[in-house]
Amino acid sequence: MTILHFKALSDETRLRLVHILLHYELSVNELVRILGMGQSRVSRHLKILTEAGLLTSRRDGLWVFYAAPRAGEERDFLRAVLPFVHADAVMQADLGMAAQILEERARKTRQFFNAIAEDWDELNREVLGAFDLPAAVCAAVPQGCGTAVDLGCGTGAVLSRLLPLARGVIGVDGSARMLELCRRRFNPDEPAAGRVSLRIGELDHLPLRDGEADFACINLVLHHLSEPVAALREIRRILAPGGRLFVADFLRHNDETMRSRYGDLWLGFKESELADGLSRAGFTRIGRQRHAVGRGLELVLFSAEAC
Structure with a gap:
């Protein structure tokens, strides 16, 4: 051998x-x-x-x-x-070009989401059908939650539902246009608006301190990332010990149109891939569900706890 x-x-x-x-x-x-x-x-x-x-x-x-x-x-x-x-210099140049390609992937993703931000809620309804994903997220929030974070928060559909369940909420997205639309959901004159923080940033380098969050969710986002496990490790960093993570993503499928219509990089994941990624990132899985949604797709929902 x-x-x-x-x-x-x-x-x-x-x-x-x-x-x-x-x-x-x-x-x-x-x-x-x-x-x-x-x-x-x-x-x-x-x-x-x-x-x-x-x-x-x-x-x-x-x-x-x-x-x-x-x-x-x-x-x-x-x-x-x-x-x-x-x-040698050639090998070092290879790594530099590879890093540049991954940055180009991320830049194209940002540009895509800036361009379709106005239509994002309608596109989400198209793919989710009758399934109420924000309700599923809220059901996973622990009682007495301090800070809840929605990673890849988009226009804020989930974030607004989290606000009554936590002392403070943080929305993170790489698209400035998405965050602008998200901000419109929260009336700045209402007292609750002071408990909302919107931050622009990449999911493999989150704009949060170590252990800042008690609950985090990442919904239909991992399949847009070049390195999903790197993002899960970063989520583990920003969660307090024993903090809860909720992950929703597509199971593996073959619908190539999801790349052009939704900007997907991965055509979903095997359930075992997500479970393994959570384990390698430092999480213990505590729950799993599956739900059929639109376009013939299926979601897997994981709840996990930071070790």
Whole structure:
């Protein structure tokens, strides 16, 4: 097995691919762009590395993403060998380009949501059908909640329902236009408006202090993020010990139109993927539900507690 591993790494291009994919999960087209090579050539190297077990592939609708294995013998092998591989200027440039591609993904997402903010509530009704997601979120809020946070709050449909259940609420979104519409829901002349804080920020680098929140929800947002587990880890940071997290997202599906109409990056998740992500981020799962919604899609709802 080890001979196969060394043989798979005996090519400069394959070393570059492994070095990149130890840091990021990327699609074939993104890797083609980084390496500046033809797709057939890159795909051939990816096939060799995948057959050797040194890369994993994940099909998401029409897209295929590659990454280094997270655990196991092959991951241990890479951890042992790669420190002896000199990361020259080319490899460093590869990582710089990969980081730029992820930033471009995030920028396109922000631009998309700024553009469709006025229609967002109607689009949500289209996909959720008769299911009352804000009510499901509110049912998960612990009694006597101090600070409740809605991450990816959009126009504030959930945030406004959380306000009577907590001493203070915080809405975070990466879209300035969404936050502008959210602000309109709260009358500045009413006393309750003083308990609302709206903050612009990315979900992998939240504008909150460590342990600032007692309850957090992230609804139909993880499938827009390049690294969902990184966002879950960041949520764990801002939750107080024993704080509650509510996650709602789509189960895996094959509706490619969700990418263009809703800006989705992932076509949902397997339930086991979300459960594993919560565990790796430092949460203990305490509840799970499934609900059919519009467009033939299905939601999974997780409640979890910060360890």
